[in-house]
Amino acid sequence: MCTGKWYRGDTIPGLIIALFGYAVVVYTLVEPTFTWRAQTSDGVPGGGFFPILLGVLLGVLGTILFIKGLLEKGQVTYFKIDKEVKCNLYKLAKTVLAIVVFFIIWQSTKKIFPSFIPCIALLSLVLNKLFERSFKYNIIYTAVLTIFLYLSFVVGFSVQFNI
Amino acid sequence: MTATIFFNALLQCLRPSVIFFLFLGSLIGTLIGALPGLSATMGIAILTPVTFWFAKENGFAMLMGLWNSAIFAGGISAILINTPGTPASICQSFDGYAMYRQGKGGLALGVNVIYSFIGGFLSVVCLILFSTPIARFTIKFSAPEYCLLALFGLSMMVAISGGNVLKGMILGVAGILFSCVGLDPILAIKRFTFGSVNLMSGISFIPVMIGMFGIGEVLYQMYSFRKAEQEKEMAARQVNIALGRILPTLKEFRQLCVPTLIAAFEGIIIGAIPAAGGDVASIISWGNGKKMSKHPEEYGKGSLEGLAVSSTANNAVIGGAMTTMMTLGIPGDSVTAILIGSLTMYGMQPGIKMFTENIEFTGTIFALMLLANVVFLFFGLATAKVSAKVLNVSQPTVWTAVSILCVVGSFALNNSFFDVCIMFLAALLGFFFKVFEFPTGPFVLGLLLGNMLEANLRRALVMSYGNWSVFVTRPASLVLLLLIIMTFCWEPIKRGVKKLKSAKEKSTDTVG
Numbered sequence: 001m002c003t004g005k006w007y008r009g010d011t012i013p014g015l016i017i018a019l020f021g022y023a024v025v026v027y028t029l030v031e032p033t034f035t036w037r038a039q040t041s042d043g044v045p046g047g048g049f050f051p052i053l054l055g056v057l058l059g060v061l062g063t064i065l066f067i068k069g070l071l072e073k074g075q076v077t078y079f080k081i082d083k084e085v086k087c088n089l090y091k092l093a094k095t096v097l098a099i100v101v102f103f104i105i106w107q108s109t110k111k112i113f114p115s116f117i118p119c120i121a122l123l124s125l126v127l128n129k130l131f132e133r134s135f136k137y138n139i140i141y142t143a144v145l146t147i148f149l150y151l152s153f154v155v156g157f158s159v160q161f162n163i
Numbered sequence: 164m165t166a167t168i169f170f171n172a173l174l175q176c177l178r179p180s181v182i183f184f185l186f187l188g189s190l191i192g193t194l195i196g197a198l199p200g201l202s203a204t205m206g207i208a209i210l211t212p213v214t215f216w217f218a219k220e221n222g223f224a225m226l227m228g229l230w231n232s233a234i235f236a237g238g239i240s241a242i243l244i245n246t247p248g249t250p251a252s253i254c255q256s257f258d259g260y261a262m263y264r265q266g267k268g269g270l271a272l273g274v275n276v277i278y279s280f281i282g283g284f285l286s287v288v289c290l291i292l293f294s295t296p297i298a299r300f301t302i303k304f305s306a307p308e309y310c311l312l313a314l315f316g317l318s319m320m321v322a323i324s325g326g327n328v329l330k331g332m333i334l335g336v337a338g339i340l341f342s343c344v345g346l347d348p349i350l351a352i353k354r355f356t357f358g359s360v361n362l363m364s365g366i367s368f369i370p371v372m373i374g375m376f377g378i379g380e381v382l383y384q385m386y387s388f389r390k391a392e393q394e395k396e397m398a399a400r401q402v403n404i405a406l407g408r409i410l411p412t413l414k415e416f417r418q419l420c421v422p423t424l425i426a427a428f429e430g431i432i433i434g435a436i437p438a439a440g441g442d443v444a445s446i447i448s449w450g451n452g453k454k455m456s457k458h459p460e461e462y463g464k465g466s467l468e469g470l471a472v473s474s475t476a477n478n479a480v481i482g483g484a485m486t487t488m489m490t491l492g493i494p495g496d497s498v499t500a501i502l503i504g505s506l507t508m509y510g511m512q513p514g515i516k517m518f519t520e521n522i523e524f525t526g527t528i529f530a531l532m533l534l535a536n537v538v539f540l541f542f543g544l545a546t547a548k549v550s551a552k553v554l555n556v557s558q559p560t561v562w563t564a565v566s567i568l569c570v571v572g573s574f575a576l577n578n579s580f581f582d583v584c585i586m587f588l589a590a591l592l593g594f595f596f597k598v599f600e601f602p603t604g605p606f607v608l609g610l611l612l613g614n615m616l617e618a619n620l621r622r623a624l625v626m627s628y629g630n631w632s633v634f635v636t637r638p639a640s641l642v643l644l645l646l647i648i649m650t651f652c653w654e655p656i657k658r659g660v661k662k663l664k665s666a667k668e669k670s671t672d673t674v675g
Contacts, residue, residue, distance in 0.1 A: 013599050017333055024340065033352045044624045047352040050617045054340040061333045068329070078599050084389065092385045099378075099566065099587065107580060120571070124563055131559035145564060149571060157216040159575045 009076035011069030018062030024055035091130055098126045106161075116161035117154065121146040169291065172526030175220065176534055184221040185531065188228025189538045193546070195229070196236025196248045198556060201565075203233035203249055204497045205380060208372045209565070211505050212572040219509050219524065224531050226505065230498055231535040234441060234478050235279035235543060239550050242271045242470075244396060251441025251480070254449040254473035261465035266407055269548065273409035274467060275474045276543035278423055282475035283536040285427040286434065286482020290489075291529050297490040298518040306626060307633050309492075310619035311643035313612040316493040317605065318650040319436060328654070331605045334596070338609020339616060341366055348618035349625070361581040368504045368611055370573040374586035375603055376497070377569035379593025381562045386598065393558065409547050415467060422452050422468055423475040430476035434483020434495050441477035441496070448476035478536075485532065489517055489525065492615070497604060500611050 028034045034048030069076075081089075102123040109115040121142055128138040153159045175181070188210075195206040206229050214222030237252030242259030255275060262271040304312070317335050344355045345365030356362040411419070426448040433444040452472035453462040462469040484495025492514040494500035503513050511517065517525045543550075573586035596603050627633035634640050 010599070013601075017337075027355075034354065038350060044629050045621050047347040047350050047354060049621070051340065051343050051354065054336050054343070058333065058336050058340060061329065061336065065329060065333065085386070088386050088388050092382055095382070095385065095566070096591070099570070102570075103580075103583070103587075120567060124567060127563040127566060128559075131562060133559060141560070141563070145567065149567070152213075153571055153575060157213075157575065159571075160578050161574065 005074035006070055008074040009069045009072050009078065010065050014062050014064070014066030014069050016062070018059050018066055021055050021058030021060070021062050025052055025059065028052050028055060094130055095127065098123060098130065110162045114162050117146060117150050120149060168522055168526045169529060172523065173530040173533070176224070176527060176530040178220075180218075181220050181224045181531075182534075182538075184217065184224040185228040185534055185538050186542070188225035188230075189232040189535065189542050191225075192229035192232030193236040193239075193539070193542065193550065196233035196252075197239040197550060198248060198561060201248070201561060202376065202380075203230050203237075203251075204372075204501070205376045205565070206230075206233055207498050207501050208369070208376045209568050209572050211369060211501055212373075212576045214505070215508060215576070220527055220531075222505075223528060224535075226502065227528070227531040227535040228538060231283055231478065231481060231532070232539040232542070234481065235276060235283075235474070235539055236550070237477070238275035238279065238474055239272065242268060242275060249441070251445055251477040252473075253442055254445040255470055255477075257449065257463045257473075258466045258469035261463070262467070262470065265465050267465070269407040269409045270411065270467070271470060272547040272550070273544065274411055274471050276540060276547060277411070278419070278471040278474040279478040279543075280536050280540040281423060282427045282430055282477070282479035283481055283539075284533070285424075286431045286479040286485075287529065287532045287536065288482075289431050290482040290486050290532065294486050294490050294525075294529075295518055297486065298515050301490060301515050303639060304515075305637075306619040306622035307637055307640040308643060310616055310623055311634065311640050311647065312491055312493060313616040313619065315643055315647050315650070316612055317608055317616070318647045327600060327602055330601045334601050334603070335605035335609045338606040338611075339613035340609075341606075342610050342613025343617070348614060349621045361579070365614070366585060366610065367576070367582055369501065369508075369576055370582040370586040371589040371610060372497075372501050372504070372607060373569050373573050374589030374591075375593035375596075375607065377572075378566055378587065378590035379597070379603075381565050382590065382594040383597040384558060385562065386594070388558070397557065409544065411467070419468060419471045422455065423471050425455070426452060426472040426475040427479045430479025431483040431486075433476075434480035434485075435487050436483075436495070441480040444476040444480045445473045449473045482532070485528075488513055489528070490514065494608065494611065497607060500607055503611065 028048045028051040031048070034051060035046035036048055036052060038044040038046040079085075102119055105122075106116055106119045109119075124142040124145055125138060128141055133141070154161070176185075191210070192203070192206060195201045196203065207226055210225065210229060214225055216222075217225070233249060234251055237247055237249030238255040238259060240248040241252040241256035242263050245256050245260040247253045247256050259271045259275065262268065301308075317339075342365065345363055346352070347354055353363060429448045429451065430441075430444040433447060434441075449462070449469060449472055452469060453459045456462065456466075456468055458466065458468070480496070484499045487493050487495040488499040488503060490513075492503065492512070494503055506513055506517075511521050511524065569586060569590070570583055573582045574580065576582055593603055595601075596606070623633050624631070634644060
């Protein structure tokens with residue numbers, strides 16, 4: 001069924017890809033070291049040859065995808081959002097946020113104390129809570145996983161997580 | 164490779180430490196393969212950084228054990244819950260699940276193990292026999308051939324992008340573009356580094372693979388999670404139908420000889436084609452097996468032959484994919500793409516050098532492949548009935564472990580937080596690719612082969628003083644160029660012939 005919504009389907013991905021491709025071309029042309037031909041020997045491509053070629057190709061292919069998306073007039077949709085998917089997306093966003101927060105805490109505290117293992121334990125607790133696991137299960141799972149990672153990576157492989 | 168080198172390598176591989184890691188890899192591979200949603204690629208991507216702490220024989224033993232076992236174990240969930248554990252085991256669910264419902268689950272599991280072993284074993288024998296002549300042939304290759312070889316690998320990947328040729332091309336080009344980040348391979352000019360020292364060595368391939376096939380897959384599974392379906396699946400896992408005998412009778416074994424031998428060779432050839440993996444081999448062999456069978460009506464309804472054929476084909480792919488990877492440096496599938504990264508980390512370069520400078524280690528890899536098949540045969544048969552228990556693990560349990568292992572693994576590669584960031588960005592990108600139905604394969608291949616393509620193209624032009632005819636005047640490069648053109652033209656030609664045929668039939672009908 002045609003919904004007439006032009007922005008559905010491949011339209012926006014096509015537009016983003018096309019803009020990205022053309023942006024690469026512009027950046028390459030502006031940068032003086034990225035020449036089409038090498039200045040050292042005749043007829044040989046320079047550092048800008050491949051990026052320009054690929055940028056143009058990506059731009060053209062993205063434009064074709066964009067036009068294809070427009071012509072499909074919203075008949076193809078990738079995001080079919082119902083109540084369950086909405087809930088899933090919410091959970092997904094929280095997972096991504098939890099990982100980002102983990103990165104921030106780990107990097108900002110690593111010079112104060114060896115924070116990686118406690119941060120991993122915290123991340124495991126948060127993720128299991130997000131995935132609706134029971135409290136008892138969460139504690140046991142986190143303890144087992146953290147001990148395993150500590151023994152194998154920190155003690156066994158001597159990985160320096162605080163660098 | 165001489166027999167002496169191979170047998171020396173085989174003896175080296177019989178050391179307790181190597182056997183231990185082979186078993187460990189096999190155990191992890193069985194778990195990964197049996198659990199729907201976890202693929203051999205994901206397992207190899209996550210475990211590769213870990214193996215750098217081991218001696219290279221032990222590290223590769225673990226990876227080979229994991230890979231071979233994961234492909235066979237994909238059939239366990241296909242048989243017991245009608246859900247393929249890996250994409251390669253899709254056809255095993257057609258007949259395996261029907262057999263299970265008929266009370267022949269044990270036999271289905273046994274056939275899966277035995278014929279996966281036969282497929283894998285034959286493919287390794289072919290790898291041992293044919294890789295050296297192929298590698299010797301590549302001695303004649305120079306920059307133009309290597310450039311076109313990389314392009315051929317990419318064109319194959321795009322051509323089999325499952326109806327998404329445009330999207331496959333886009334991601335292939337994007338992958339090559341991302342490979343341009345870092346120092347220019349000829350002139351050493353900084354490109355797209357934006358002042359970052361970390362970007363000067365380019366975008367690391369392994370963190371990208373870990374992100375795309377690890378957290379990226381987890382995010383997609385979270386997005387497409389359906390509680391009702393999950394509950395139905397978990398309920399199906401609890402059903403305890405009698406499994407019965409495991410081993411096929413001698414008569415059954417004799418009947419299966421010819422079709423499975425054909426499937427094995429189909430699998431090996433498909434595996435050798437860049438980017439065509441176990442799923443393609445399994446589907447083609449199952450279809451051909453049905454056409455040639457004396458009982459095609461049984462296919463899809465619990466045919467022992469159908470299950471044996473698909474089990475043979477998907478493991479036979481491994482040897483074929485390894486042949487292309489070891490001799491030409493072109494990955495046969497996504498797992499061999501990671502293995503190229505792994506070999507590079509050990510200071511080795513797939514291609515002719517593996518058969519000259521690193522011949523001993525090449526022998527070790529071949530021996531490990533052979534032993535991995537033997538290990539999973541015994542392991543699989545011994546645990547066939549117990550393996551059903553693995554399926555009781557739910558998806559969210561796996562999500563937390565995979566997410567955390569991806570972070571740890573990508574950091575442990577180089578003790579670099581930058582790699583973790585690359586992994587996480589690749590995960591987000593991988594998620595969006597999956598949602599918008601972009602095939603991730605061409606992107607990964609583009610990133611891996613981009614440097615080979617660019618460096619050799621420009622080297623070829625330096626050699627010929629900018630004369631592009633260098634790509635058509637050399638016989639090997641001309642053949643490769645024609646193959647690339649064929650790859651792109653094959654689909655339109657096929658469609659055109661089909662249209663012509665149907666138009667002809669229509670006009671004959673009208674006249675009639």
